[in-house]
Amino acid sequence: xxxxxxxxxxxxxxxxxxxxxxxxxxxxxxxxxxxxxxxxxxxxxxxxxxxxxxxxxxxxxxxxxxxxxxxxxxxxxxxxxxxxxxxxxxxxxxxxxxxxxxxxxxxxxxxxxxxxxxxxxxxxxxxxxxxxxxxxxxxxxxxxxxxxxxxxxxxxxxxxxxxxxxxxxxxxxxxxxxxxxxxxxxxxxxxxxxxxxxxxxxxxxxxxxxxxxxxxxxxxxxxxxxxxxxxxxxxxxxxxxxxxxxxxxxxxxxxxxxxxxxxxxxxxxxxxxxxxxxxxxxxxxxxxxxxxxxxxxxxxxxxxxxxxxxxxxxxxxxxxxxxxxxxxxxxxxxxx
Amino acid sequence: xxxxxxxxxxxxxxxxxxxxxxxxxxxxxxxxxxxxxxxxxxxxxxxxxxxxxxxxxxxxxxxxxxxxxxxxxxxxxxxxxxxxxxxxxxxxxxxxxxxxxxxxxxxxxxxxxxxxxxxxxxxxxxxxxxxxxxxxxxxxxxxxxxxxxxxxxxxxxxxxxxxxxxxxxxxxxxxxxxxxxxxxxxxxxxxxxxxxxxxxxxxxxxxxxxxxxxxxxxxxxxxxxxxxxxxxxxxxxxxxxxxxxxxxxxxxxxxxxxxxxxxxxxxxxxxxxxxxxxxxxxxxxxxxxxxxxxxxxxxxxxxxxxxxxxxxxxxxxxxxxxxxxxxxxxxxxxxx
Numbered sequence: 001x002x003x004x005x006x007x008x009x010x011x012x013x014x015x016x017x018x019x020x021x022x023x024x025x026x027x028x029x030x031x032x033x034x035x036x037x038x039x040x041x042x043x044x045x046x047x048x049x050x051x052x053x054x055x056x057x058x059x060x061x062x063x064x065x066x067x068x069x070x071x072x073x074x075x076x077x078x079x080x081x082x083x084x085x086x087x088x089x090x091x092x093x094x095x096x097x098x099x100x101x102x103x104x105x106x107x108x109x110x111x112x113x114x115x116x117x118x119x120x121x122x123x124x125x126x127x128x129x130x131x132x133x134x135x136x137x138x139x140x141x142x143x144x145x146x147x148x149x150x151x152x153x154x155x156x157x158x159x160x161x162x163x164x165x166x167x168x169x170x171x172x173x174x175x176x177x178x179x180x181x182x183x184x185x186x187x188x189x190x191x192x193x194x195x196x197x198x199x200x201x202x203x204x205x206x207x208x209x210x211x212x213x214x215x216x217x218x219x220x221x222x223x224x225x226x227x228x229x230x231x232x233x234x235x236x237x238x239x240x241x242x243x244x245x246x247x248x249x250x251x252x253x254x255x256x257x258x259x260x261x262x263x264x265x266x267x268x269x270x271x272x273x274x275x276x277x278x279x280x281x282x283x284x285x286x287x288x289x290x291x292x293x294x295x296x297x298x299x300x301x302x303x304x305x306x307x308x309x310x311x312x313x314x315x316x317x318x319x320x321x322x323x324x325x326x327x328x329x330x331x332x333x334x335x336x
Numbered sequence: 337x338x339x340x341x342x343x344x345x346x347x348x349x350x351x352x353x354x355x356x357x358x359x360x361x362x363x364x365x366x367x368x369x370x371x372x373x374x375x376x377x378x379x380x381x382x383x384x385x386x387x388x389x390x391x392x393x394x395x396x397x398x399x400x401x402x403x404x405x406x407x408x409x410x411x412x413x414x415x416x417x418x419x420x421x422x423x424x425x426x427x428x429x430x431x432x433x434x435x436x437x438x439x440x441x442x443x444x445x446x447x448x449x450x451x452x453x454x455x456x457x458x459x460x461x462x463x464x465x466x467x468x469x470x471x472x473x474x475x476x477x478x479x480x481x482x483x484x485x486x487x488x489x490x491x492x493x494x495x496x497x498x499x500x501x502x503x504x505x506x507x508x509x510x511x512x513x514x515x516x517x518x519x520x521x522x523x524x525x526x527x528x529x530x531x532x533x534x535x536x537x538x539x540x541x542x543x544x545x546x547x548x549x550x551x552x553x554x555x556x557x558x559x560x561x562x563x564x565x566x567x568x569x570x571x572x573x574x575x576x577x578x579x580x581x582x583x584x585x586x587x588x589x590x591x592x593x594x595x596x597x598x599x600x601x602x603x604x605x606x607x608x609x610x611x612x613x614x615x616x617x618x619x620x621x622x623x624x625x626x627x628x629x630x631x632x633x634x635x636x637x638x639x640x641x642x643x644x645x646x647x648x649x650x651x652x653x654x655x656x657x658x659x660x661x662x663x664x665x666x667x668x669x670x671x672x
Contacts (some may be wrong), residue, residue, distance in 0.1 A: 070436075100434050101433075120433060285562065285591075
């Protein structure tokens with residue numbers, strides 16, 4: 001054990017391992033030609049002494065900081081959280097660290113943060129946010145940038161998000177397989193990307209079964225339970241009853257299920273309901289529990305971070321919008 | 337405008353501003369004695385040239401990285417998210433950056449991250465997580481550490497969290513002021529800190545009004561809506577009806593409100609209900625909307641980050657558990 005109280009240096013490690021300081025540097029950085037025996041002798045000596053390489057000095061020399069910036073356009077929330085977990089997974093415990101910036105949807109704040117991240121010499125940047133609607137590109141930057149969950153409006157950028165159309169088709173397919181024929185679509189604001197694309201998926205799947213979606217049975221409103229309940233009331237007041245409701249979110253689906261049940265329609269016997277998001281808080285508390293589409297947000301984060309790391313290591317980043325598939329999670333709201 | 341394509345240097349800025357490179361450094365770092373005119377001439381020159389100081393080199397010289405580590409013991413979720421927003425607020429847009437590590441409740445992973453953050457020479461560390469129950473201390477570290485939302489089990493550490501007892505007292509006080517007399521407490525698992533402390537607050541407030549909480553009317557189970565509904569059923573089957581229910585969370589409160597309504601009891605006329613958390617998704621979707629206790633998590637984050645920054649600047653960090661007050665948010669579930 002060392003008796004001095006000052007932190008151990010490369011020289012201390014070299015002396016203990018019986019090698020030159022240059023060899024210590026090669027062994028700890030994994031560079032140069034060294035025998036496995038020498039490398040492990042140095043590693044052991046460094047561990048025994050509690051040697052901590054000066055990360056900043058190392059970064060200056062390597063021209064890399066082993067740090068990735070994450071810029072979110074919105075507070076960390078329900079959708080960005082699983083994406084972040086996936087990013088962390090892929091960056092690996094400690095190999096790369098993440099510098100986090102919350103732009104809160106304010107372009108000025110965002111520009112400031114990008115500047116700050118560049119000042120800090122991050123090796124790459126992930127841009128994320130709450131909604132998949134196309135957003136303004138940050139423009140060309142001197143480091144690789146991947147948009148995830150959100151998508152850039154510039155096709156020269158690489159965006160990775162989930163496939164809303166395919167997800168909604170999965171839900172509709174399952175309901176069709178259960179013999180349902182009279183469909184309604186209850187979803188959020190008409191201008192939202194998710195509302196439009198999920199509706200498009202439902203239409204495509206119905207068309208492939210020779211059915212169509214009547215405009216009167218497309219009820220667009222808010223992303224809330226209250227709107228789901230209101231829409232269910234409207235559906236129950238119609239002369240001809242629907243037997244399947246595809247919803248744009250789990251919150252809406254939960255409201256629909258509550259509204260149908262309280263209006264006297266049984267779910268799933270009379271009406272089958274499918275949600276979107278696989279948000280535990282909603283799907284587990286609904287009665288019955290919700291069948292839903294899982295957009296696999298953690299996988300999105302993992303894919304985005306892997307692509308970014310490859311690009312940092314010199315691979316081609318690629319460009320365009322890369323759509324990842326959704327899964328269907330079966331619970332009690334959709335089949336007998 | 338510069339015509340060269342290589343990035344501008346301190347010398348370029350100095351030449352443009354007509355000062356020495358040393359003066360540029362003083363002006364941009366806010367150090368030394370300079371006239372306001374000189375300082376703004378240098379700043380203007382730096383901006384015009386798009387000069388970006390080499391952050392790494394600057395950090396090495398200053399012995400500071402202007403980076404704070406955030407270690408969470410759990411995935412970023414509903415409770416940690418507002419805390420993080422508060423931390424970001426206090427650290428200031430870009431003045432300090434945050435390096436984020438998700439220990440996921442695994443002590444090994446956590447130890448690894450602490451080591452990594454120390455290697456990266458962070459100026460300070462914030463430890464947070466999902467639950468306020470005391471957690472193992474990270475032990476003495478060479479940088480200031482603040483625990484927020486979670487609390488360290490070592491009184492030598494500084495922990496900042498909200499006052500569960502005071503929060504529950506606020507809710508009970510409001511119900512007593514409305515003339516309620518027969519109270520029940522419906523909450524989560526008995527071993528949880530929040531369950532115990534919020535129950536203690538209710539008991540204290542009732543005692544100050546000369547009432548007590550009958551053990552049969554303390555229903556402890558899960559942090560779920562389903563448990564709230566079950567508990568409401570149990571309350572409705574009792575001979576003597578309660579007229580007030582204090583709940584340990586908004587999820588539980590929403591279940592209680594649903595269970596009471598579906599069991600034929602009107603809320604708030606026959607029974608008043610108060611939740612805890614002020615979680616928008618629950619309080620807004622409940623019928624009626626929930627009166628609840630707001631633990632002010634964003635304020636917690638702000639207070640913690642301010643204390644940390646002062647300590648980094650040399651102030652005494654302090655120690656012990658600092659409790660921040662909760663607020664009561666009135667909605668329709670609690671009064672006529």
